[in-house]
Amino acid sequence: MIRKATRNDARAIFDTRVAAILAQWQGFYSAEILDAWTSGDLTEQFALWVESSFHVAVDGDKVLGSASIDLHSGQIDGIFVLPDLMSKGIGRQLLTSLENMAVAAGLDQLVLNSTLNAAPFYRKCGYEGNAVAVYSSPRGFNLDCVPMTKVLRRSAVDAQPCGQADLAHEAAQDRLP
Ligand SMILES: CC(C)(COP(=O)(O)OP(=O)(O)OC[C@H]1O[C@@H](n2cnc3c(N)ncnc32)[C@H](O)[C@@H]1OP(=O)(O)O)[C@@H](O)C(=O)NCCC(=O)NCCS
Numbered sequence: 001m002i003r004k005a006t007r008n009d010a011r012a013i014f015d016t017r018v019a020a021i022l023a024q025w026q027g028f029y030s031a032e033i034l035d036a037w038t039s040g041d042l043t044e045q046f047a048l049w050v051e052s053s054f055h056v057a058v059d060g061d062k063v064l065g066s067a068s069i070d071l072h073s074g075q076i077d078g079i080f081v082l083p084d085l086m087s088k089g090i091g092r093q094l095l096t097s098l099e100n101m102a103v104a105a106g107l108d109q110l111v112l113n114s115t116l117n118a119a120p121f122y123r124k125c126g127y128e129g130n131a132v133a134v135y136s137s138p139r140g141f142n143l144d145c146v147p148m149t150k151v152l153r154r155s156a157v158d159a160q161p162c163g164q165a166d167l168a169h170e171a172a173q174d175r176l177p
Contacts, residue, residue, distance in 0.1 A: 002097045005054035005066065010064035013054060016080045021100040028116040029143065036141055054078060055097060057090050065171035067094035071105045076112040095125050103152050110152065113145040122148050 018038045025034055032102065053068040065081035076098055081090045102110055113135055114122050122129075129148035136142050 001059075002055055002057050002093060005050050005056045007047055007051045009054070009063055009066075010042055010050040011065075012098075013050055013056065013066040013078070013080070014042040014046060014065060016066055016082055017078070019071050019083050020080040020086075023086070024117045025115065033141065033143060035074050036139065037143075049078075055094065057081075057094055065090045065094055067091075069098040069101060071101065071107065074102060074107045074110045076110055079118070091121060092125055095122075099150070099152065108151065108153050110150045112148050116144055116146065119146045119148070126150050142169055 021034065021038055025037070029037075049068065053070060054066055055068070056063045057065040063082075064085050066078055067076065067080075068078040069076050077093070079091055079094060081094075099110065110127075112122065112127065113133070114127070114129070116132070119129075127148040127150045131146065131148050132144050133147050134142045135145045
């Protein structure tokens, strides 16, 4: 089942995030990057982000995975699945659920910055994008990522004046899962 996250889910989401990164980022990013992204503890800022934007896949009380969406910008972030449960369709279910919310909210497209390990997953789910870009973290380090887009309603996006889709894409550069 997928439901809106509450503040009480912040700890489980934070721990799932750390475990998922440690399980999949090795081989794609340096030990320094891994350490930077997994060190530290749950912050008030993270809890507020959970409350405002996250959904969780759950089995009873247990959080299995997480995903967030900004229904104003169409940006997806924070997709993490417990390592033991990866490749069982949970990530796709979360993404589909966010896409349904986005369509209901009238969004034309979704954008995200994929980490290098996750780009094949997003492609399987219909996201497009191949070029590697550099994400600069507010904490002062750079991370390679792949900006990706999925058009939800092609006719609406085709009707945009030239260049607007690109601008939306650039705006996506300011956050990474
Ligand atoms: C990436 C992640 C969210 C995918 O979730 P998941 O539940 O494991 O993925 P799913 O089982 O829903 O996979 C959906 C499809 O993508 C494929 N897929 C998933 N991860 C993949 C990968 N790393 N490489 C290639 N294909 C992948 C699956 O095989 C499946 O394909 P199918 O439709 O042919 O069966 C999850 O593995 C994860 O938490 N990774 C670590 C954290 C992370 O990097 N998050 C993304 C940050 S941008």
